[in-house]
Amino acid sequence: MIPTLSAEKIILAPFSMADAPLVQLYVSDPEIARVTQHIPSPYPNGLAEKWISSHLLAFLEQRNVVFSIRSKEGELHGAINLHLDVKNKLGTLGYWMGLPFWNKGYCTDAARRLMRYGFEELLLNKIHARHLAANPASGRVMQKSGMTQEGFLRQHVIKDGAPMDIVEYGVFRDEFLSSSV
Ligand SMILES: CC(C)(COP(=O)(O)OP(=O)(O)OC[C@H]1O[C@@H](n2cnc3c(N)ncnc32)[C@H](O)[C@@H]1OP(=O)(O)O)[C@@H](O)C(=O)NCCC(=O)NCCS
Numbered sequence: 001m002i003p004t005l006s007a008e009k010i011i012l013a014p015f016s017m018a019d020a021p022l023v024q025l026y027v028s029d030p031e032i033a034r035v036t037q038h039i040p041s042p043y044p045n046g047l048a049e050k051w052i053s054s055h056l057l058a059f060l061e062q063r064n065v066v067f068s069i070r071s072k073e074g075e076l077h078g079a080i081n082l083h084l085d086v087k088n089k090l091g092t093l094g095y096w097m098g099l100p101f102w103n104k105g106y107c108t109d110a111a112r113r114l115m116r117y118g119f120e121e122l123l124l125n126k127i128h129a130r131h132l133a134a135n136p137a138s139g140r141v142m143q144k145s146g147m148t149q150e151g152f153l154r155q156h157v158i159k160d161g162a163p164m165d166i167v168e169y170g171v172f173r174d175e176f177l178s179s180s181v
Contacts, residue, residue, distance in 0.1 A: 035134065
């Protein structure tokens with residue numbers, strides 16, 4: 001079963017179906033659509049329920065580990081996931097936060113905790129992540145979580161019809177576990 005993990009400021013817990021309306025509300029914000037690549041905009045009715053209902057099987061099949069980011073009291077703040085490539089012991093980190101919870105250090109706290117889980121419990125060797133160069137806040141989360149910039153991919157994706165640069169970050173197991181983050 002998907003566990004619940006406690007971090008310094010937040011907890012990571014499985015989503016429940018009752019979270020669907022808030023998920024739809026938060027990810028429908030144009031500020032989120034502006035800087036992400038895989039969240040549809042407009043966000044269709046029913047997609048949050050479909051997404052939440054996919055989490056358990058993805059966890060059991062070791063494809064993707066998805067957690068809600070919540071206050072210690074249980075209020076939904078956002079989402080974070082590790083997409084798993086078991087053969088290469090590689091995890092790909094992704095996240096979004098509801099706009100009212102930005103810039104409070106919550107995503108960094110969540111990313112550090114999930115990365116620790118990925119290395120210690122899932123026995124990954126490396127975790128990487130990438131962000132649009134036009135989204136420096138996400139890059140800050142990666143830096144503050146102990147990742148190092150590994151690449152700058154020029155005009156690597158097309159977003160809203162325009163070529164966009166991508167920044168690639170990563171950290172490997174020994175590096176993360178011996179660091180102080
Ligand atoms: C990226 C995101 C998850 C960060 O969540 P968060 O909880 O606000 O992150 P944190 O508070 O832990 O850290 C944010 C950092 O970005 C910095 N930041 C915010 N806006 C910034 C900007 N325009 N330029 C540079 N840095 C910025 C903050 O100052 C903070 O860094 P600091 O602690 O050094 O001051 C959130 O902004 C979000 O959901 N964005 C939309 C979805 C998204 O971008 N997902 C990732 C796609 S790769």
